[in-house]
Amino acid sequence: xxxxxxxxxxxxxxxxxxxxxxxxxxxxxxxxxxxxxxxxxxxxxxxxxxxxxxxxxxxxxxxxxxxxxxxxxxxxxxxxxxxxxxxxxxxxxxx
Amino acid sequence: xxxxxxxxxxxxxxxxxxxxxxxxxxxxxxxxxxxxxxxxxxxxxxxxxxxxxxxxxxxxxxxxxxxxxxxxxxxxxxxxxxxxxxxxxxxxxxxxxxxxxxxxxxxxxxxxxxxxxxxxxxxxxxxxxxxxxxxxxxxxxxxxxxxxxxxxxxxxxxxxxxxxxxxxxxxxxxxxxxxxxxxxxxxxxxxxxxxxxxxxxxxxxxxxxxxxxxxxxxxxxxxxxxxxxxxxxxxxxxxxxxxxxxxxxxxxxxxxxxxxxxxxxxxxxxxxxxxxxxxxxxxxxxxxxxxxxxxxxxxxxxxxxxxxxxxxxxxxxxxxxxxxxxxxxxxxxxxxxxxxxxxxxxxxxxxxxxxxxxxxxxxxxxxxxxxxxxxxxxxxxxxxxxxxxxxxxxxxxxxxxxxxxxxxxxxxxxxxxxxxxxxxxxxxxxxxxxxxxxxxxxxxxxxxx
Numbered sequence: 001x002x003x004x005x006x007x008x009x010x011x012x013x014x015x016x017x018x019x020x021x022x023x024x025x026x027x028x029x030x031x032x033x034x035x036x037x038x039x040x041x042x043x044x045x046x047x048x049x050x051x052x053x054x055x056x057x058x059x060x061x062x063x064x065x066x067x068x069x070x071x072x073x074x075x076x077x078x079x080x081x082x083x084x085x086x087x088x089x090x091x092x093x094x095x
Numbered sequence: 096x097x098x099x100x101x102x103x104x105x106x107x108x109x110x111x112x113x114x115x116x117x118x119x120x121x122x123x124x125x126x127x128x129x130x131x132x133x134x135x136x137x138x139x140x141x142x143x144x145x146x147x148x149x150x151x152x153x154x155x156x157x158x159x160x161x162x163x164x165x166x167x168x169x170x171x172x173x174x175x176x177x178x179x180x181x182x183x184x185x186x187x188x189x190x191x192x193x194x195x196x197x198x199x200x201x202x203x204x205x206x207x208x209x210x211x212x213x214x215x216x217x218x219x220x221x222x223x224x225x226x227x228x229x230x231x232x233x234x235x236x237x238x239x240x241x242x243x244x245x246x247x248x249x250x251x252x253x254x255x256x257x258x259x260x261x262x263x264x265x266x267x268x269x270x271x272x273x274x275x276x277x278x279x280x281x282x283x284x285x286x287x288x289x290x291x292x293x294x295x296x297x298x299x300x301x302x303x304x305x306x307x308x309x310x311x312x313x314x315x316x317x318x319x320x321x322x323x324x325x326x327x328x329x330x331x332x333x334x335x336x337x338x339x340x341x342x343x344x345x346x347x348x349x350x351x352x353x354x355x356x357x358x359x360x361x362x363x364x365x366x367x368x369x370x371x372x373x374x375x376x377x378x379x380x381x382x383x384x385x386x387x388x389x390x391x392x393x394x395x396x397x398x399x400x401x402x403x404x405x406x407x408x409x410x411x412x413x414x415x416x417x418x419x420x421x422x423x424x425x426x427x428x429x430x431x432x433x434x435x436x437x438x439x440x441x442x443x444x445x446x447x448x449x450x451x452x453x454x455x456x457x458x459x460x461x462x463x464x465x466x467x468x469x470x471x472x473x474x475x476x477x478x479x480x481x482x483x484x485x486x487x488x489x490x491x492x493x494x495x496x497x498x499x500x501x502x503x504x505x506x507x508x509x510x511x512x513x514x515x516x517x518x519x520x521x522x523x524x525x526x527x528x529x530x531x532x533x534x535x536x537x538x539x540x541x542x543x544x
Contacts, residue, residue, distance in 0.1 A: 011161075012102055014102060014103070014106050016103075016106070042099045044099075051099070051103065053099045053102050053103070063160075063161055064157075064160065067160055067161075080110075082106060082163050083163065084105075084106075084161070084162050084163035084164075085161050085162055087162070087348055088105065088162045088163070088164065088345060088348060089098075089101060089102055089105055091344040091345055091347065091348040092101070092105055092341045092344050092345055093098070093101040093104075093105075093341070
């Protein structure tokens with residue numbers, strides 16, 4: 001645990017909100033524009049609530065610009081969009 | 096590979112249960128800033144802090160953005176100023192330099208306008224303690240602490256008497272006595288505490304380091320509601336341990352990452368459950384979730400003992416270096432459940448004192464009537480110091496004798512500092528007890544060698 005953080009350069013994008021058409025398309029378009037490569041997607045709709053979790057490679061992206069672009073998209077399409085470096089999930093759930 | 100349930104749990108903890116990193120605190124040694132000329136000393140202090148902590152706030156904000164977790168405070172702790180200002184004689188220019196450096200670096204508080212006097216006071220310690228009313232009323236972000244006791248040294252009752260008097264003076268010269276919330280009187284103060292107002296960078300610390308304080312009472316409470324409602328205490332303890340582990344791992348990640356980006360060694364993670372006045376961020380509500388009608392009723396000390404111990408057991412394996420205060424905090428004004436309990440009379444000063452035997456810190460952010468005599472405040476400090484001294488633990492007192500206010504009134508501190516109902520204190524006098532002065536000898540517990 002004392003070593004320097006292991007840089008994986010992957011991030012998790014979480015999208016939660018009322019389901020409507022075009023959410024995946026809109027998020028994917030921003031990721032493409034920002035040079036973030038989608039590696040995995042899991043998506044469910046439970047009682048009209050849309051839940052999507054994406055694993056993306058951000059090694060070629062500018063993290064700050066990507067986060068800003070996703071925030072702008074969140075305002076535009078009215079669902080909650082979060083991007084977080086994946087280490088936080090590894091730290092919390094895996095020993 | 097994605098585990099959606101785990102990811103959504105983390106997102107939920109942050110968004111709904113107020114999981115956050117309470118503070119990233121950079122500890123900076125100022126020993127090299129000592130100078131016989133107060134002006135030179137102040138310049139050295141300002142230059143050193145602004146250089147070392149230049150990027151602290153920016154890096155904190157970067158980490159917030161990249162990991163999606165709020166880092167509520169970015170702060171600085173420094174070498175106790177009584178040591179740094181000993182050569183100059185006058186500590187006040189150092190207070191002004193600290194305040195200016197805090198503003199320049201963008202941190203909301205800077206701690207370490209402090210003196211360690213558990214066994215006696217040097218002229219510099221005396222000067223610092225006497226300067227506190229002016230220092231805390233003329234600066235905005237400077238926090239102060241005085242360590243008046245330790246298990247090894249006993250209790251310096253002269254310092255205890257002075258602290259009671261100084262607290263009254265600070266209350267008189269700051270609006271609603273609010274300057275008092277920037278002064279903590281300790282027994283067994285720790286050198287690597289990242290939390291304000293008691294943070295300082297101890298003389299045994301290195302040149303510079305990063306200490307992180309975690310939080311998350313809301314996460315613990317929610318988890319108990321879901322997984323342990325109605326179950327025996329074994330299940331409660333297990334559930335708290337599991338949650339504390341997860342919270343601390345996030346703290347460790349942020350601490351390591353901040354340390355790498357700032358190129359400053361990682362010090363410790365402080366495993367404290369720090370509440371805020373926001374709904375769903377209360378330590379008192381965790382105790383109530385265990386089955387107490389109101390925090391402060393019989394059973395509260397036992398519930399807190401379990402909570403405090405389980406947080407440590409869960410957290411200790413999650414971090415490579417655990418330190419600071421590491422325990423549940425019970426500040427009255429900063430915890431909505433504590434505020435409610437104190438306001439309805441369920442929580443008394445005496446019950447709070449009992450609670451401090453089994454958790455972190457002590458009588459914290461408590462408003463008492465404005466006409467409380469200095470000797471009574473000193474005696475409250477002495478009681479807390481004795482608990483710390485005998486039990487080998489840190490205890491502290493941060494009380495606000497709010498001028499003109501009495502039991503039934505409230506003191507509004509604003510923001511994260513919340514609101515404190517003025518609590519009753521004993522009407523009987525401790526005057527003659529405090530007038531004695533001298534030292535209470537170190538207890539038998541100190542003879543360990």
